[in-house]
Amino acid sequence: MGESQVNTETKAYEPKIAAFLCNWCSYAGADLAGVGRFQYPATIRTIRVPCSGRINPLYILKAMANGADGVLVSGCHPGDCHYMSGNYVARRKFALIDSLLKHVGLEEGRVNFSWVSAAEGVRFAEVVKGVTERVAALGPNTGVFKVDGGGTDE
């Protein structure tokens, strides 16, 4: 991930966002956004996962520790899951992850969760724009999990 990248032309700070997209819906949604030429900021680094249920809380913590400025986890709407219960199980995990991360002081909006179906190309672009704006507003990640950022005592 390295340091956050400052886009030289527009001088605006461009956050680096790790996006865990579920293969069947959100990844397909992103694909549709691309095919449909719906513009969204090139700030997300997509990591395809078989299902939102596959997301281990450590992925999110490690992404923040390695220098991601934001994380987006996106899966199918409840009921659409290719594996029937993947996102239902994930939903409980995400609720607990989101609540605990805020509890330990991670800024609101750093870690985002959404349900985007394969048909919602436009909505996917909106979600990414929204997440990018919020993370950019928060600025580079020197937060609680950043290994050589805010936390280290060296």
Added chain:
Amino acid sequence: MKISKEKFGQSFDALTAEYQVVAPVSEAGAVNFKAAKSFSEVKQDYLNSKLPPKSLLFPQHEKLLSYVKDGKDITVKNELKVGKTVLFGIRPCDAKAMLLLDKVFKNDQYRDPYYFDRRDNTVIVGLACNKIAPTCFCSSMGISPACSEGSDLLLIDLGDSYNVEVITEKGKDLLAGLGELAELSAEEQAIVDTVKSAQTTSKVDVSTITAKLDKMFDNSYWDTLHEKCLGCNACSFSCPTCHCFDISEEVTKNEGSRVRTWDACMAPLFTLHGSGHNPRDKKKTRWRQRMMHKFNYFVHNNGDIACVGCGRCIKGCPVNMDIRQAIDGVNKAEVVVD
């Protein structure tokens, strides 16, 4: 000879200009050794630090090298940083522990520069113990609450002044900066005598332990000793003489650093081979290794028992494994004389 605490405090603050002065400081509810800006920060009435002062010479996490990879080339940089340090308020048990660590970090073939460059630039100002805790048993380990072994200067707290005793050359040079000393009054001399003759209430007998352990490797005593142990590193990380470490890499993209971190023989991964074979995979073998290393192997290699009786492992153990009971257990175990 004595110096008033008030004058000592001034020269202490003066020292911070030239030295990094490390002293017992109370932080987050515990007393530990940290760099102190002025004498006012120094905690006065403390038994001993929670974590051992070995972390100043042998930090828990230390960068050895850093490197940058570009393509096939590599540039490696030595990350050794050394500064002049004064360790103030070191208890006699920890001072002796430093001498034991010296025997580890330098052997007949190698000298560990990270430990020793710091060690050579450190002056140890020992502070004798006025109060003795029930878990201290340093008297049984060949030292005492006012022992000077390992200290360059030994202070004894007399209330509003310190009795100063020069032990080594380094101590003498440091003393020069402390200003002139005064004579002791009669009752102050009495305090010094009582502190010097004090013994710990808790006792263990380690006179025959090394010889006995020679014949005890396959003794059944090890079968039950380890049972309640959780296999964590609490005792090793709070022990002033434990010196085992791990070397690992921390990498982001093509920059990285080789890092040394504390490790412990109590963790199962300590001896895991790449092939999956692990000579010490059972908890029993790890407790046996702990006892054999501290009370037998270290004696054969370095002529000293690797325990100074500070009692930190006793207080730190979640299930109250007590090293004194383990020692008694070894003394009582019957050895089958072949």
Added chain:
Amino acid sequence: MNSIIDDIRAAARQLLADGKVDVVIGYEKGSLPLKSTPCFLRSPQDADKLIWDETCENNLATYAATTAGKKAIIAKGCDSRALMVLLQENQLVRDDLYIIGVSCPGVIDKNKIEAETGEIIEATITDGKVSVKGILCDKEYNFTDVKDAYCQTCRYPNPVLVDLKIGGTVEAPQSDFSDVLALENNSAEERKAYFKEQMSKCIRCYACRNACPMCYCQECFVDCNAPKWLTGGVDTAENLLFQTGRALHLAGRCVECGACSRACPQGVDIRALSRKVNKDVKEMYNHESGISEDIKPALNVYSADDPEEFLVKE
């Protein structure tokens, strides 16, 4: 209290004499004041070593999976809940286990006392009063003031799963999550500073993980080097990653026995994390772990209308 001790000893002696169990895992007198220590008894005459009082602070369920053969375990309320969850997660064979349940009045928190009196030289507990002779000073405490924080909010002091119940029942204190609310009402900055200070104490000795009955993974994510989740750097960020990661792995499984906080030699407030997760699990899914055999752990089940506040606001 001593009638309970006699009953426990009699039960243990009987079990060992009849050969119904190979080992009885219980508590015996520790080597420090106000500290008991786990013991493994294999012969009936050892049964007299067993004790029972407010210093029995370890959770013996941790040993259940690693001790071979048929075993009897002295179980407090939280220990029995831990055994229940381990059974639900197929870590134990039910008929290898003989649970001797004892209602628990709460265990003592030595750190609270020693913060004032310094290291304890002698101490006695007599009907709700703890009189302590310490290095720095002597003091008398009411047991309820120095009871462990977990025990003050414990809702299940009476064992939930037993083969043999000893002693009467204890009235469960009314408890809510006010301690978590207090922290939640602080600003994010205050909480961030609080956890940073707590994590600055952690030395990654993993006593919390090894003391926890729910932490039994073959290879913990901490020890894994492919991928390398933790770099072994001991700084507040890395420590928080470990503690938060572990707390999330205990979501819906932690039985709030407090073994982790009491095991920590550094006094890190691990409870702040586990209580927060348990509050969420209770409020969102109305679930408490290990209180009955037929309620499945919270994250093993789901329902159509689980809350979704975490979703991104569009």
Added chain:
Amino acid sequence: MEQNPYLPITMKLIKNMCETEDKLINTFTLEFLNKQDEENFKYMPGQFAELSAYGHGEAPFGIATSPTEPGIIKFSVAKVGCVSNALHLMEEGTMVGVRGPMGNYYPMEEFKGKNLVIIGGGFAFTTLRSMAVYMLDEKHRADYGDITVIYGARNPGLLLYKEELAEWETNPNINLVTTIDRPAEGWTKHVGFIPTITEQVAPSSVNTYAVVCGPPAMIKYTLPVLEKLGFPPERIYTSLEMRMKCGLGICGRCNIGPKYVCKDGPVFSMAQLKELPSEY
């Protein structure tokens, strides 16, 4: 600057050759970057070095070349963990780090004037090759009696240094016996496990030393055969493997009893091993 035993010297990987059919073992040839490094790296057969794959870590490997082969050192490494995997994928020309030479070595002085029986199994033939090549060198060959090498592997594809073995077949100075566990077509030489073959070859133990390296099972069943042939424990040597990190006898990891395998070993005689606890 004070000697820093943790600072590797940089060497160039000039050859990354696959040794075995199952692609598990590669032999890496490293070249010294300057004369001074080579001067400081005086080593003897049996020693090992810590090889650094920067970005992945460091691991100890036996040096396969003999000191009589100037300019380079070779390691044969099985693909097992992070470092070995990284090494296997490394392109030629990449810079690696080497710390060493470490540990003690085969007592070549003590072997002088004696016959040698070298028994190797699987890929534990690296330091044995180093010793054999050292003794076959014309400067040293006269110092030693006759040399018998018994080297075996599961199948022909797993034998290391195949061209060298072919040369040794026709070399009068060395009596090579290679064997494989089970018959394989096209294989004309011995078939059978090392202990049985050693019994068949029955090298005389008069004025002879034996050096045995290989998987624990092989050593366990070969030792009684050697004892039966009359080899006393002090004339049987072996080289041990342990988890190592510093290689300097400081980090406390690789001990067997009071001895550290990295500094007091890896070469031990059976007599020495008998005194140590059997925890390896």
